[in-house]
Amino acid sequence: MVASQVLYLLLAFTAAVQGVFECGNHETAAFVRISRARLDGTPVVVSTAGHDLTCAQYCRNNIEPTTGAQRVCASFNFDGRETCYFFDDAASPAGTADLNPNPSANNFYYEKTCLPGVSSHEACTYRSFSFERMRKTALEGFVKKSVQVGSREECLSSCLKEKEFICRSVNYNYDNYLCELSTEDRRSKPNHMRMSDQPVDYYDNNCLTRQNRCGQSGGNLVFVKTAQFEIKYYDHTQSVEAQESYCLQKCLDSLNTFCRSVEFSPRDKNCIVSDEDTFSRADQQGAIESKDYYEPICVAADLSSSTCRQQAAFERFIGSSIEGNPVASAQGVTVSDCISLCFQNLNCKSINYDRTQMNCHIYASGRADANVKSNPSFDFYEFNCESQFGGMALCTNEGIRFIVNTKEPYTGAIYAAEKFSTCSQVVENAKQISITFPPPTISTNCGTVIRDGKLEALVVVSLDGVLPHQVTTEWDRFYRVSCDVSMDKMSQEGSVVVTTIYDAGEANTKVLDVGTPPPITAVLSFLDAEDKPLGKASIGDQIQLVVTSEQAGPHNMMITECTATRVGGEGESLPFTIIDNGCPRYPALVGPVEQDFDKNRLKSDMKAFRLDGSYDIQIQCTIMFCAGANGCPPSNCLDSGTNELFVSHGRRKREISAAEDQTAETLSAIIRVLAKGEEEEAALLSNATKDTYDVQFSEVSMDTLCMSEVWFVSMVVTMSMVCLILSSLIIIWGCSSIRQDSKNLPM
Numbered sequence: 126m127v128a129s130q131v132l133y134l135l136l137a138f139t140a141a142v143q144g145v146f147e148c149g150n151h152e153t154a155a156f157v158r159i160s161r162a163r164l165d166g167t168p169v170v171v172s173t174a175g176h177d178l179t180c181a182q183y184c185r186n187n188i189e190p191t192t193g194a195q196r197v198c199a200s201f202n203f204d205g206r207e208t209c210y211f212f213d214d215a216a217s218p219a220g221t222a223d224l225n226p227n228p229s230a231n232n233f234y235y236e237k238t239c240l241p242g243v244s245s246h247e248a249c250t251y252r253s254f255s256f257e258r259m260r261k262t263a264l265e266g267f268v269k270k271s272v273q274v275g276s277r278e279e280c281l282s283s284c285l286k287e288k289e290f291i292c293r294s295v296n297y298n299y300d301n302y303l304c305e306l307s308t309e310d311r312r313s314k315p316n317h318m319r320m321s322d323q324p325v326d327y328y329d330n331n332c333l334t335r336q337n338r339c340g341q342s343g344g345n346l347v348f349v350k351t352a353q354f355e356i357k358y359y360d361h362t363q364s365v366e367a368q369e370s371y372c373l374q375k376c377l378d379s380l381n382t383f384c385r386s387v388e389f390s391p392r393d394k395n396c397i398v399s400d401e402d403t404f405s406r407a408d409q410q411g412a413i414e415s416k417d418y419y420e421p422i423c424v425a426a427d428l429s430s431s432t433c434r435q436q437a438a439f440e441r442f443i444g445s446s447i448e449g450n451p452v453a454s455a456q457g458v459t460v461s462d463c464i465s466l467c468f469q470n471l472n473c474k475s476i477n478y479d480r481t482q483m484n485c486h487i488y489a490s491g492r493a494d495a496n497v498k499s500n501p502s503f504d505f506y507e508f509n510c511e512s513q514f515g516g517m518a519l520c521t522n523e524g525i526r527f528i529v530n531t532k533e534p535y536t537g538a539i540y541a542a543e544k545f546s547t548c549s550q551v552v553e554n555a556k557q558i559s560i561t562f563p564p565p566t567i568s569t570n571c572g573t574v575i576r577d578g579k580l581e582a583l584v585v586v587s588l589d590g591v592l593p594h595q596v597t598t599e600w601d602r603f604y605r606v607s608c609d610v611s612m613d614k615m616s617q618e619g620s621v622v623v624t625t626i627y628d629a630g631e632a633n634t635k636v637l638d639v640g641t642p643p644p645i646t647a648v649l650s651f652l653d654a655e656d657k658p659l660g661k662a663s664i665g666d667q668i669q670l671v672v673t674s675e676q677a678g679p680h681n682m683m684i685t686e687c688t689a690t691r692v693g694g695e696g697e698s699l700p701f702t703i704i705d706n707g708c709p710r711y712p713a714l715v716g717p718v719e720q721d722f723d724k725n726r727l728k729s730d731m732k733a734f735r736l737d738g739s740y741d742i743q744i745q746c747t748i749m750f751c752a753g754a755n756g757c758p759p760s761n762c763l764d765s766g767t768n769e770l771f772v773s774h775g776r777r778k779r780e781i782s783a784a785e786d787q788t789a790e791t792l793s794a795i796i797r798v799l800a801k802g803e804e805e806e807a808a809l810l811s812n813a814t815k816d817t818y819d820v821q822f823s824e825v826s827m828d829t830l831c832m833s834e835v836w837f838v839s840m841v842v843t844m845s846m847v848c849l850i851l852s853s854l855i856i857i858w859g860c861s862s863i864r865q866d867s868k869n870l871p872m
Contacts, residue, residue: 152241153250174207180203269292292306376419423461535552537587549595595738596734598714647676651668652671654669666732691738
């Protein structure tokens with residue numbers, strides 16, 4: 126009797142565990158991580174899977190990594206290097222196990238949780254964890270919204286689904302179910318973190334992207350370099366890169382890892398992207414000769430120097446300070462705030478930052494001009510950017526000469542907006558770039574105008590790393606340069622202003638008809654965030670690329686390739702591939718293809734861009750349709766060559782060729798992408814452009830008219846018979862007329 130009761134309790138417990146850690150149809154399996162934590166007990170499986178992302182994929186799908194068999198996974202420990210320990214239970218209160226009271230610094234605990242009402246993309250399941258938990262801790266003073274929820278999972282989902290602001294962190298009270306959403310986090314406001322006696326935990330949102338990680342007001346990421354330095358015992362994502370700037374770009378483009386630091390070996394060319402930094406690993410860092418260490422920092426300033434994007438903006442010297450009198454100071458600020466103040470001060474050449482008091486001191490001198498001494502509580506930062514504006518304009522008799530000087534070699538392009546084919550300068554590893562913009566009376570190749578007594582030009586400096594250079598994205602830098610034409614001699618410095626030409630708020634977008642007629646089996650279209658059709662957008666707008674079909678659901682469709690081309694314009698037009706072999710080539714610009722079952726479609730979130738020379742771009746995609754209940758398998762895509770996988774619902778061409786139950790169709794759609802100040806000009810061109818589209822699509826319809834051979838032969842024979850009958854009738858009528866005329870002739 127006792128044995129049967131014990132067996133019954135064990136079965137009930139097993140069923141309860143499976144119920145807790147098996148997510149429902151409207152839930153997404155995600156992970157919450159606790160650093161410096163380890164679950165006690167005996168693991169069911171130990172695996173050297175490689176890194177935490179692979180371990181998370183096995184646990185999320187309840188797969189045993191050693192055999193591939195199905196096994197319930199509730200949590201796992203990770204040693205920071207390559208070994209994972211899988212458990213079928215979790216720490217209290219989610220499970221019945223306990224966390225070890227004395228974990229080592231390189232222990233990480235991952236707990237599966239089921240988040241309701243969010244998609245796998247919203248829960249960033251392409252990363253190893255969605256939230257990081259700090260126990261008995263809360264962020265005070267920056268609550269943006271308080272929500273009464275029914276569970277911790279509902280609270281975390283509320284943060285991921287928040288649309289009014291960027292939710293960076295959460296406080297959750299387990300007693301009263303109060304969920305507090307914040308626009309700040311423990312890194313941006315470290316002096317507002319408080320230990321709590323209440324049952325409250327703090328959660329960092331690890332699903333932020335390159336576009337929103339710097340908060341609601343925006344900002345830019347710059348890198349701070351610490352030479353011959355590393356974080357120990359935590360090598361995350363590694364790749365081989367030819368030079369420092371390529372490694373830094375890996376950090377910016379990383380999708381699988383929320384990049385908080387990157388290490389680069391100038392000798393071995395080894396690049397390590399990590400979600401840890403000196404803030405989280407304060408006791409696991411130190412000097413090493415073979416590597417340099419970089420941290421991306423959010424600055425509330427407009428980056429006006431190309432060198433700040435091509436290299437580290439600052440170099441940090443730990444435990445040092447420069448001597449002299451500061452030109453500005455601030456108290457109680459973060460390193461990010463201090464660096465922002467330096468960008469805003471034209472005289473700033475270096476910074477002393479007091480780590481203990483969080484005080485910032487800005488200096489007009491650097492190491493070449495003043496003495497740097499040892500100071501354990503301070504860090505010294507030297508500003509490496511060449512110029513606050515990244516360039517200068519010289520007014521000459523030939524026009525405006527725009528010059529950009531860089532401290533380190535720069536590879537990219539400078540061109541007149543919308544005039545790349547006729548007015549551009551492409552350089553490779555150059556320290557100075559210059560281009561002259563003639564007045565419109567001499568040449569119209571550069572699009573210069575004379576307005577209010579000033580000669581003006583709009584210049585684009587390509588900084589986004591996207592090829593070809595004439596693909597204009599929100600990460601490029603725009604300058605409005607001008608010279609006073611009333612000067613007697615055009616030989617002085619002109620005005621250079623950084624402009625946010627891509628600002629979406631200035632565009633006043635409206636709905637226009639899509640340029641192509643709908644295909645037979647599916648439709649490709651552009652939608653805004655509210656699922657309204659788009660025919661026009663602004664550079665940098667968040668839009669959706671959507672594929673819908675009345676015959677096929679999202680599980681029976683996949684996108685294999687998408688290419689953007691320019692519509693109209695002058696000069697050479699190069700195709701720009703955005704999805705290749707089922708995977709996005711630039712995830713920060715065009716995201717993974719998602720299956721949206723709620724709305725019966727495929728979709729990809731993307732940022733509006735255009736190809737220089739025309740307002741309009743046409744995106745053409747090849748869509749595969751997979752018959753059967755199993756539908757189309759997803760693609761496992763590589764993140765920028767880092768060998769990390771993320772899921773996209775496209776498929777590689779070589780896999781498609783072997784399938785017999787699949788068909789393909791090519792779809793296209795056109796969108797007009799405008800920038801600030803271009804609405805009126807676009808309106809004048811709209812009628813002419815529409816006529817051009819009508820002609821083009823009429824020709825396309827003619828070109829694509831197909832007819833079977835039987836029908837073609839039948840039509841030829843029928844037309845021949847009709848012609849023969851008509852000829853016979855004409856001959857009979859002619860002969861009859863001749864006889865009639867003969868009878869009527871006088872004898």
